[in-house]
Amino acid sequence: MNVLKSGSQAVRIEQDVVMARQTARKLAVEAGLRLVDQTKLVTAASELARNTVVYGRGGDMDWEILEDERRKGLRLTFRDQGPGIADMKLAMTDGWTSGSGLGLGLTGAKRLVDDFSVESAPGEGTRVMICKWT
């Protein structure tokens, strides 16, 4: 698998959530994702960027346009140095929220993409990776 292009941008304040999804849209078009898949990835990015700002106290979004033998993809990684997720099983439950949201952020994002992974430990921040392929 080759990385064709990569970069990073800050996700610190609410306005950065809008910037993150605009970047995700631009890159999804560039990677050649079809419209529905672009929309799914952008929506997942919006949920995760908001989590980074609200729960992670700000962080970054790394992006990579990938290519393997037969397809292209866009991978986004949201990183923060926040309090982390104490109970991953609970966090991955539909409708559960530690804040005031709907509890669809993590689980919803997972449903919208092809690859999903989350790493977190209390006090060590959170790292969520999503990827969508053509």
Added chain:
Amino acid sequence: MERIPILRMGDFLLVTIQVDMHDELAITLQDDLSERISKTSARGVLIDISALDMVDSFIGRMIGTISGLSKIMDAETVLVGMQPAVAITLVELGLTLPGVITALNVERGMKLLRERVQAE
């Protein structure tokens, strides 16, 4: 401060969302709308989201809240113009907007509002 305009058309209020909304803007719209419903005694609210290429759980929740809020204030809300890709994504996200009335476009939405208001 940035605001989404609310237009008055007779008994109805028309909101056309044309910008990529950040969360605070969505909350401001919610507050502005409830105030305008109260001030104008509007019977219906039409929210046109045909220009939105994404609706996430936050915006979805805002739409649900506006719908519930206007109902309590004796006004109906109809959501119009959702793009197919947005609809597919919303359902997969797990947000089906229960209780929100939808129509395909502004014209049909307006017709639906008139019928519902007249039926009362």
